[in-house]
Amino acid sequence: MSIVVxxxxxVVAAATVAVLSAAIGQFSASPGDVIASLARAVTGQSDADADRVDAVLWSIRFPRAALALVAGACLAVAGAVMQGVFANPLAEPSIVGVNSGASVGATLVIITGASIAAPWTLPLAAFAGALVVTLIVWTLSRTGGKAAVLTLVLAGIAINAVASAVTSFLIFLGDASSREQVIFWQLGTLAGASWGAVAVTAAVFAAGFVGSVMIRRQLDVLALGDSSASASGVNVEWLRVVAILLACLLTGTAVAFGGVIAFVGLIVPHAIRIAVGPSHRYLVPLSALGGAVLLGAADIAARTIVPFADLPIGIFTAVVGGPLFLVLLRRTLRGQGVR
Incomplete structure (x- = not known):
């Protein structure tokens, strides 16, 4: 399919999802109301009859819609980068332990109350946890200088189990209020979206996206193998360190404010790769758009499927991503002669 198409x-899907996300909810607002509110904000005009609509949209709906789009973009770009650096279509952040590591870090600051100190406390803790766990999984899965598919998955399963146990222990140590907050957060939710969370996530996404674009050519060369990449002048170890840092930063921030939302980094890059090919020149930016669309649509479903209920958003990404992961795993192992 044409890249332009x-x-x-x-782009059209992302814009549509953004408008629908702001319009749909318990408070009735049409897409026209959403567009009119945005127009009033741009032009500086005021409308006394629309003050109530604007108050709801700008304090609740717009921050949530924006956070869904930006967090989805973060997760998808992280998945594209991680798959590229591992040369492995299964290397999604949640599979290799990034989400569980971020969960440990975020849970720690929530339980201790440190998350209220500053807006950056939660994403920094999530990033640190994600980085530590990912490095452990990567180290354990390396065989002959590269991370094999089977050992990567097995190491990820093992470390995810350990990280989940640590998270459970931290929850046990917390009080009733912090426990409820962590448990609901672990299921994935954008209910607590705020402009502060959007600003932090957007800033991290901008930095992570620029970094990912800067290493896109090296990731393409790395697909030829470590030896070929080194012969082409690519510092393979340096590239892996930078890519892992970028993936952890993007995922850790998205998880910090949106909870544990799995499989976005698996579904979107895989679909984009089928549509336009494996070149990271297009894979990275289009994955950002695709991730925004997927998470925005999942958030709409979470708020509308059950009337007057806000379901965990992670349910919907897992329903799609779980079966897809099994299909990809089976195909990959068959390709390597493993039955």
């Missing part, structure tokens, strides 16, 4: 489809 795919880009146009994703």
């Amino acid at each position: 795919v880009t146009a489809i994703l």
Whole structure:
């Protein structure tokens, strides 16, 4: 499919999802109300009859819609980068322990109350936890200088179990209020979206996206193998360190404010790769758009499927991503002669 066509489809889909996300909810607002409110904000005009609508949209709906789009973009770009650096279509952040590590760090600051100190406390703790766990999984899965598929998955399962146990222990140590907050957060939710969370996530996404674009050519060369990449002048170890840092930063921040939302980094890059090919020149930016669309649509579903209920958003990404992961795992192992 033409790259221009795919880009146009994703841009239109992202805009549509953003408008619908702001319009749909318990408080009735039409897409026209949403667009009119945005127009009033841009032009500086005021409308006394629309003050109530604007108050709801700008204090609740717009921050949530924006956070869904930016967090989805973070998760998808992290998945694209991680798959590229591991040369492995299964290397999604949640599979290799990034989400569980981020969960440990975020849970620690929530339980201790440190999350209220500053807006950056939660994402920094999530990033640190994600980085530590990912490095452990990567180290354990390396065989002959590269991370094999089977050992990567097995190491990820083992470390995810350990990280989940640590998270459970931290929850046990917390009080009733912090326990409820952590448990609901672990299921994935954007209910607590605020402009502060959007600002932090957007800033991290901008930095992570720029970094990912800067290493896109090296990731393409790395697909040829470590030896070929080194012969082409790519510092393979340096590239892996930078890529892992970027993936952890993006995922850790998205998890910090959106909870544990799995499989976005698996579904979106895989779909984009099928549509436009494996080149990271297009894979990275289009994955950002695709991730925004997927998480925005999942958030709409979470708020509308059950009337007057806000379901955990992680349910919907897991329903799609779980079966897809099993299909990809089976195909990959067959390709390597493992039955």
